Amino acid sequence: MHGVTGRMGTNQHLIRSILAIRADGGVVLASGDRVVPDPILIGRNADKLKRLAEAHGVERWSTDLAAALADPEDTVFFDAGTTQMRPQVLAQAIAAGKHVYCEKPTATTLDEALEVARLAEAAGVKNGVVMDKLFLPGLIKLAMLRKAGFFGRMLSVKGDFGYWVFEGDLQPAQRPSWNYRKEDGGGIILDMLCHWRYVLDHLFGTVTSVSCLGATHIPERIDEAGKPYKATADDAAYATFELDGDVIATINSSWATRVYRDDLVVFQVDGTLGSAVAGLTTCKVQPHVAAPRPVWNPDERQTHDFRADWQEIPDTQTYPNGFRNQWEQFIRHVVDDGPWTFSLREGAKGLQLVDAGLDSWRDRRWVDVPALPA
Structure with a gap:
């Protein structure tokens, strides 16, 4: 080891x-x-x-x-x-x-x-x-829903990942400083698009193209020795993916965002027959026949509790550490x-998506993701 x-x-x-x-x-x-x-x-x-x-x-x-x-x-x-x-x-x-x-x-x-x-x-x-991440209880439940045909024709996947990584001045950073130096192998695109490749491929459809915008929102951080350093790597990525089956996925990844969601990563999957929202451990669903009928009215305060319309998938098995x-x-x-x-070779697909994401950011264009070379 x-x-x-x-x-x-x-x-x-x-x-x-x-x-x-x-x-x-x-x-x-x-x-x-x-x-x-x-x-x-x-x-x-x-x-x-x-x-x-x-x-x-x-x-x-x-x-x-x-x-x-x-x-x-x-x-x-x-x-x-x-x-x-x-x-x-x-x-x-x-x-x-x-x-x-x-x-x-x-x-x-x-x-x-x-x-x-x-x-x-x-x-x-x-x-x-x-x-x-494929072994997380929340994503295992998503896989079960797809296998059962719960979604019908899958339409879209929306993912939101991240949290605030402290700069190191007021509070110690909870991630190592090399993560924010490109020359040391840092960057959230390199780190997280490898994850999103296998999650998307295995759960929702093979990635066929990507449009990605990276950003370095925090330009200076404090290292483990208490010294300031320039952040040369991206700390946020905003990516849209086209998948097989005409599924569209969007995933925001950021180490410069504060959490206002149920978990550090949340996926919402929408389909013609139902939708699901999953975090690391939980998964909630709303079938098409139980969807509410919202009416847009900006002149009145919203009183409907939309979260109450969702049903949680129970833990029907033991989920060991992934x-x-x-x-x-x-x-x-x-x-x-x-x-x-x-x-x-499956791992190399993650680097293929990373390279495509970086090319997309640099050139400000969509980049195709073909079959992996032999």
Whole structure:
């Protein structure tokens, strides 16, 4: 496990996935056997690695990536390090014959992402990318509604994501400073369009074109050492997507907005037979036959409670941690050849949309998103 000393790597991948799987006795295979992962933490900062390992009872850690990759007993390499470093360390792991699993984005450009995907395919190693939002309860419920035909003909998807990331003066920033420096791999288009690609493709329809406008709303921030720095990366993106089936999607992403909605990300899906609104965990619906009959009258105060017209989809199953859920699928894929969708090539589609979004912003035009090159 490389680069897991950061917030996401520590909490979601180490503690809530791998260590939770170990605590529960491993991943159950089709035969009934169990696979118990044995992590070794790899990184550049020995002090951080040692503290993390000791805090959570992990026996193995090292700053020597090459030596770790040379050990034939460790068959899977996972990366949650920096985006800029990812293609290099993935290529190194693939060359060592390891199955590879990683966070997204898988690179900073489509060419890099495709190259590492081709390396994995040529080497014949199992490979995967974290696509955690598909495992959120709210989006699982949206997928169920679509499968049931609830929407009828789907018309549009409206997404609103983000929150206020403090500049670092009055309050400490809750995201690292490199996120706001383009030269260090920062930018919300690179970060979030990778997510929106797999969400749109898998839930609503394949993305065929994009129009995207980026912005750097906060030009200066304060870094972890208390020093001001220039924000060179976009901190907001306003994107419209055309999907297969004549579905139109619009998603606003911002680290410079304050939340006035039910969750940090909310999707509204409208169709001819019904609509749904989903956050991270909840999903509410309004079928066509139960839609109210609003009348526009700006001369009177609105008294109708439109939120009361929606019905919540109940939790009819247990929803495990999404990161853990996908980890278990990948482990079954590696050991048991279980079904798997989220390959490095699927991850490269996210970079394809990022490149298209950046081109659209630069040229102020619509950009087509064709089938991914072989």
